[in-house]
Amino acid sequence: MLFDALDMLPESVRAKAQEEIKLLLAMLRERRRPRLMLYGRRGAGKSLLTNAIFGAPVHKTGAVRTQTGATQWELCQVGGRELDILDTRGVQEGSAPVEDDPAETAEKSLLAAVRKKCPDAIAFLVKATDVDAAIAEDLAILERVHREAARIHQVDIKIVPVLTQCDHLHPSDIRFPPHDDENDEKKQNVEDAASLLLEHLSVNAYLSRHIACDAVPTSALLFFDSDGKVDKRRDYRWNIDVLALKIQEILPDNAQVEFARLTQFRQVQKSLARRIVAAVSVICGVVAVTPIPIADLPVLASLQAAMITMIAYISGRELSLASSKELILALGGNVGAGYALREIARAILKLIPVAGDAASGAVAAAGTKSLGEAAIFYFIDRESLDFVRRHFKF
């Protein structure tokens, strides 16, 4: 139905709408869990970072380890939120004389893992206090692994450099990196370590071409209560939301919804939700200028319902139209009346050709945008319905 409607449009608008529909289909219908490779030395903070991103003690399942240090994809799960992690422990310990050629084995298993499944993104973790340690060999291994994954899967895999354990930098009694002048010293040390890490990375010309952004400084320390909930008094995470956003930005479209949902960071969820709202608004605006008055109303309504459902899902709700109904019904008469009136206005406007069509499309797009914003306030910001009612006039 939607595609039939699109066929009737002029080429110029049709292309834009098709592009947005493709994006939505990738995000929604082809949705899958993301695959993140965590590359870093023993103790860099890979496991704690996984917990910090989830905001929960992560339960790892999947492949059973057959040998110490074997590197393979693991399914990390917490209450229906899922992420495939390739934890590279053991890879960089080639010089440790404990086993027969452990580097050889570890690199081989890492290569086998990336051949099997391609990482969507690589986080390269370096301890803030270790940033000056030689990392040439680490980079050489990462380069070989990256080249192999890129060759097999024919994709450009981006790398996010992550400075971990910044709370340990001097002065280490300051847990949180600073927000004001008082703690300038720590702020400076964090900045210096971050630029030093980038400098070291730039030595490897191949990897440099795949670095997504500046090094992201983080602290991942956090504790959980006996129910597995974050102990709010001992949550020392810093900048993990910024890191999550960087990762989110480089994920393929079809892995973004699940990632935003699992992080539980509002900033990440909102940025994705806004992208969805923008795409649906464009499509609704285009559908509304199709030449058949009123016939598009069911299409618009279902697109808008799908948009609200997705926003609710990103916020952690189950995937069900019930959440969309909940918001529309709860917004009640206020929205209902305004909404119906606007739809009629749209239908009337459409009887006047050209100028009318443009106005009608603009009204549909603007209406969809406000509905999307209301859904973001309600599901992601967890504002009360009263608040949403007060701020949105439909």
Ligand SMILES: Nc1nc2c(ncn2[C@@H]2O[C@H](COP(=O)(O)OP(=O)(O)OP(=O)(O)O)[C@@H](O)[C@H]2O)c(=O)[nH]1
């Ligand atoms: N204070 C502080 N401690 C951290 C942070 N990240 C990790 N740690 C601690 O550093 C130690 C190593 O962290 P892990 O997350 O286990 O490191 P890893 O990279 O998974 O290590 P392996 O699995 O041995 O390769 C643990 O004791 C963590 O609690 C951080 O941001 N701040």
Ligand SMILES: [Mg+2]
């Ligand atoms: Mg670990």
